[in-house]
Amino acid sequence: QVTLKESGPGILQPSQTLSLTCSFSGFSLSTYGMCVGWIRQSSGKGLEWLANIWWNDDKYYNPSLKNRLTISKDTSNNQAFLKITNMDTADTATYYCARRWYFDYWGQGVMVTVSS
Amino acid sequence: IQLTQSPSLLSASVGDRVTLSCKGSQNINNYLAWYQQKLGEAPKLLIYNTNSLQTGIPSRFSGSGSGTDYTLTISSLQPEDVATYFCYQYNNGWTFGGGTKLELK
Numbered sequence: 055q056v057t058l059k060e061s062g063p064g065i066l067q068p069s070q071t072l073s074l075t076c077s078f079s080g081f082s083l084s085t086y087g088m089c090v091g092w093i094r095q096s097s098g099k100g101l102e103w104l105a106n107i108w109w110n111d112d113k114y115y116n117p118s119l120k121n122r123l124t125i126s127k128d129t130s131n132n133q134a135f136l137k138i139t140n141m142d143t144a145d146t147a148t149y150y151c152a153r154r155w156y157f158d159y160w161g162q163g164v165m166v167t168v169s170s
Numbered sequence: 171i172q173l174t175q176s177p178s179l180l181s182a183s184v185g186d187r188v189t190l191s192c193k194g195s196q197n198i199n200n201y202l203a204w205y206q207q208k209l210g211e212a213p214k215l216l217i218y219n220t221n222s223l224q225t226g227i228p229s230r231f232s233g234s235g236s237g238t239d240y241t242l243t244i245s246s247l248q249p250e251d252v253a254t255y256f257c258y259q260y261n262n263g264w265t266f267g268g269g270t271k272l273e274l275k
Contacts, residue, residue, distance in 0.1 A: 160212040
């Protein structure tokens with residue numbers, strides 16, 4: 055059974071760095087062709103792809119956010135991570151992690167609020 | 171690649187055949203997926219690679235298309251299909267469409 059679950063700070067202040075963790079089970083990020091991605095959704099808005107990390111440690115970032123994003127993984131502990139620097143109120147959103155490049159399984163999402 | 175979904179809002183009756191459109195700014199080469207998102211829930215994969223039905227998804231959902239133009243069809247709308255539907259391309263980068271909100275008439 056494939057499951058993913060995001061965790062994060064909930065609230066942070068403008069200019070701080072957001073650190074998110076995706077803990078998953080039912081698959082391994084060391085498996086050939088496997089991938090985990092991060093997606094966010096502002097309240098009532100659409101979905102925005104942020105970054106993907108692959109089994110071979112290839113990483114891809116949304117060009118509009120690339121300078122602020124860092125994706126990484128801990129294969130032995132079945133976790134993937136996303137850091138976003140210089141957070142702004144516009145980054146307030148629900149952040150999801152999902153499996154594979156076509157996102158066949160999603161976590162429940164974690165709400166992140168940026169407020170002073 | 172930019173994805174444009176139409177219409178943004180669709181009202182239909184139970185039993186209707188419903189068609190949602192997704193148009194890319196460039197050739198997507200069939201690397202297109204569709205998701206259903208109900209209020210307060212994470213998106214759920216319905217279709218991948220244009221027309222492959224995800225395991226567990228009812229057969230009333232189907233996908234088609236090629237090049238820049240793709241379609242999600244619900245053959246007979248059910249009350250539980252009320253949701254927002256997003257298309258997503260993974261041919262050149264990864265981008266989502268803006269969504270179509272489907273409501274009951």
